Amino acid sequence: MPTTAPTDxxxxxxxxxxxxxxxxxxRRFLHGLPGVDQVGAEARAAGLGTRSIKTTAKAxxxxxxxxxxxxxxxEGQDTPGKVRALASKALRPDPADPTCPSVAxxxxxxDLVGEVKAIVGDQVNxxxxxxxxxxxxxxxxxxxxxxxxxxxxxxxxIDMVIDRGAFLAGRYLQVFEEIVATREACVRPDGSHAHxxxxxxxxxxxxxxxxxxxxxxxxxxxxxxxxxxxGKVQPAATLPVTLVMLEAVRDFREATGVQIGVKPAGGxxxxxxxxxxxxxxxxxxxxxxxDPDWFRFGASTLLNDxxxxxxxxTTGRYSGPDYFTLx
Amino acid sequence: xxxxxxxxxxxxYIGGAFPRxxxxxxxxxxxxxxxxxxxxALASRKDVRDAVVAARKAFGPWSARTAYNRGQILYRxxxxxxxxxxxxxxxxxxxxxxxxxxxxxxVDAAVDRLVWYAGWADKLAQVIGNANPVAGPFFxxxxxxxxxxxxxxxxxxxxxxxxxSVVAPVIVxxxxxxxxxxxxxxxxxxxxxxxxxxxxxxxxxxxVLTGDAGTLGPWLAAHMDVNAIDLCxxxxxxxxxxxxxxxxxxxxxxxxxxxDAEPDWAAEPGLAPMTAFVEQKTVWHPIGI
Numbered sequence: 001m002p003t004t005a006p007t008d009x010x011x012x013x014x015x016x017x018x019x020x021x022x023x024x025x026x027r028r029f030l031h032g033l034p035g036v037d038q039v040g041a042e043a044r045a046a047g048l049g050t051r052s053i054k055t056t057a058k059a060x061x062x063x064x065x066x067x068x069x070x071x072x073x074x075e076g077q078d079t080p081g082k083v084r085a086l087a088s089k090a091l092r093p094d095p096a097d098p099t100c101p102s103v104a105x106x107x108x109x110x111d112l113v114g115e116v117k118a119i120v121g122d123q124v125n126x127x128x129x130x131x132x133x134x135x136x137x138x139x140x141x142x143x144x145x146x147x148x149x150x151x152x153x154x155x156x157x158i159d160m161v162i163d164r165g166a167f168l169a170g171r172y173l174q175v176f177e178e179i180v181a182t183r184e185a186c187v188r189p190d191g192s193h194a195h196x197x198x199x200x201x202x203x204x205x206x207x208x209x210x211x212x213x214x215x216x217x218x219x220x221x222x223x224x225x226x227x228x229x230x231g232k233v234q235p236a237a238t239l240p241v242t243l244v245m246l247e248a249v250r251d252f253r254e255a256t257g258v259q260i261g262v263k264p265a266g267g268x269x270x271x272x273x274x275x276x277x278x279x280x281x282x283x284x285x286x287x288x289x290x291d292p293d294w295f296r297f298g299a300s301t302l303l304n305d306x307x308x309x310x311x312x313x314t315t316g317r318y319s320g321p322d323y324f325t326l327x
Numbered sequence: 328x329x330x331x332x333x334x335x336x337x338x339x340y341i342g343g344a345f346p347r348x349x350x351x352x353x354x355x356x357x358x359x360x361x362x363x364x365x366x367x368a369l370a371s372r373k374d375v376r377d378a379v380v381a382a383r384k385a386f387g388p389w390s391a392r393t394a395y396n397r398g399q400i401l402y403r404x405x406x407x408x409x410x411x412x413x414x415x416x417x418x419x420x421x422x423x424x425x426x427x428x429x430x431x432x433x434v435d436a437a438v439d440r441l442v443w444y445a446g447w448a449d450k451l452a453q454v455i456g457n458a459n460p461v462a463g464p465f466f467x468x469x470x471x472x473x474x475x476x477x478x479x480x481x482x483x484x485x486x487x488x489x490x491x492s493v494v495a496p497v498i499v500x501x502x503x504x505x506x507x508x509x510x511x512x513x514x515x516x517x518x519x520x521x522x523x524x525x526x527x528x529x530x531x532x533x534x535v536l537t538g539d540a541g542t543l544g545p546w547l548a549a550h551m552d553v554n555a556i557d558l559c560x561x562x563x564x565x566x567x568x569x570x571x572x573x574x575x576x577x578x579x580x581x582x583x584x585x586x587d588a589e590p591d592w593a594a595e596p597g598l599a600p601m602t603a604f605v606e607q608k609t610v611w612h613p614i615g616i
Binding site (some may be wrong): 317323 | 375376380383464546549550551552574577578
């Protein structure tokens with residue numbers, strides 16, 4: 001686990017205690033953030049997507065991308081057996097190649113945490129979605145109970161959703177307090193805490209300005225990661241949205257000294273896409289973020305494409321989906 | 328004032344669209360006398376990769392169509408070709424040389440070949456399938472099933488009739504094709520892909536790459552997601568054909584071996600071109616109460 005993640009408000013964060021003291025000051029702060037130039041952000045993201053990554057750099061990027069994958073299954077039809085199979089794949093994505101690294105984490109619903117834990121032990125993290133995922137429509141007590149359940153079951157990471165209704169209605173302090181409360185619910189009896197990721201569902205936030213505001217709001221509330229989407233709403237993660245979030249974590253570290261991770265999730269299916277994201281991480285946030293502790297991909301089909309590309313690099317011939325597990 | 332020629336640069340046909348080569352390369356196509364005709368896209372290994380992905384995506388729906396429907400679509404290709412006769416005749420005459428009458432005969436034969444294969448779509452199973460007698464209370468059926476993605480190295484000299492004669496038998500049984508056209512005579516294949524795009528053939532069922540079979544063949548032959556390969560386009564090049572067969576063995580591709588020389592395409596093809604790319608599935612079915 002990263003050592004620079006905040007265990008209590010870091011010195012830099014203290015400067016913002018007044019900002020988060022009241023609804024009015026929080027709104028003033030969030031609306032005072034500089035606006036996002038939509039055309040500029042999209043053009044910059046598209047420009048970074050044209051970089052050509054080849055040979056050894058590509059091999060390195062593919063392995064890094066595999067290590068960054070949060071292998072995810074969030075479906076009503078998930079069975080314990082299916083989740084166990086996915087967990088085994090997380091440990092050894094390519095059974096034919098022992099040099100292939102494990103993924104970062106397995107992401108499941110809270111009730112299946114135990115199943116995953118039994119397979120992966122401490123070798124791969126287990127992430128659980130909580131707080132009435134994916135809509136976030138439940139009372140606060142239910143959301144916190146959901147979170148505590150998952151933490152008690154052994155989840156290393158909690159992916160929470162914000163209440164988009166409250167956020168879009170401008171009740172920022174309510175969202176802020178929900179994140180703070182969920183973070184407290186992540187604390188284990190021994191005082192350590194499960195990593196908290198805050199999902200914005202950027203497809204529902206309408207504007208890049210809102211994405212920037214949500215990012216700052218969550219970071220001020222003490223999250224460890226900010227995450228684009230649940231994967232249940234289209235559009236899910238896009239390059240420009242991730243760019244805005246990467247700018248936010250970069251600026252936040254400059255302002256407070258606290259480093260926050262970023263996780264795009266949903267819609268990233270090809271190795272080519274993944275490499276575009278990595279290029280953007282390097283160019284926007286910097287290479288401190290090129291690490292599974294600070295950048296993740298929420299994905300399921302992406303892993304197979306990464307493995308196929310990896311096989312292509314090692315064998316020199318194109319591989320096919322017949323040679324990797326379906327999931 | 329003399330009109331300025333419109334010099335064309337043709338593109339590839341992948342997944343129902345006409346992209347440029349991923350490499351950006353193109354090459355000059357000349358007529359049988361060496362005079363410049365047009366530019367054609369020079370496909371690279373990445374175009375092979377993209378074409379195989381497009382073909383794989385198209386395989387499920389195409390093989391799930393009824394044989395009758397596939398026959399109708401093949402017949403539709405023949406209809407649209409018939410509409411564009413002058414263009415095909417011109418392209419064949421330009422690339423293969425010879426008289427206008429000879430070119431007309433080639434186009435006639437190509438259209439007829441499509442109609443012939445269209446007829447086989449819902450008849451092949453009756454001829455090569457079987458109800459097997461078994462000693463038990465079972466029905467036992469054998470039926471042909473499509474193999475999957477088939478790489479086709481199209482013949483180098485017969486640019487239209489030869490092309491149709493290797494593509495039609497592949498797709499009529501429900502396979503999908505990644506075709507590498509004749510290198511020196513690609514224009515009939517380009518026109519053929521324009522016909523395919525406008526005749527109800529779903530995108531990705533036939534993908535046409537103009538380029539060098541010697542360069543693209545090894546990538547197709549070694550590709551783990553290609554299920555079969557027709558080596559007709561390297562007829563006569565024994566060493567190359569052998570190396571492609573070796574590469575194809577890695578994932579047990581079905582291989583239709585390269586002939587020593589291109590066959591007489593005017594002759595009736597028989598069933599072999601179709602049976603080369605089907606697999607016989609045998610099922611046991613208990614007889615009902």
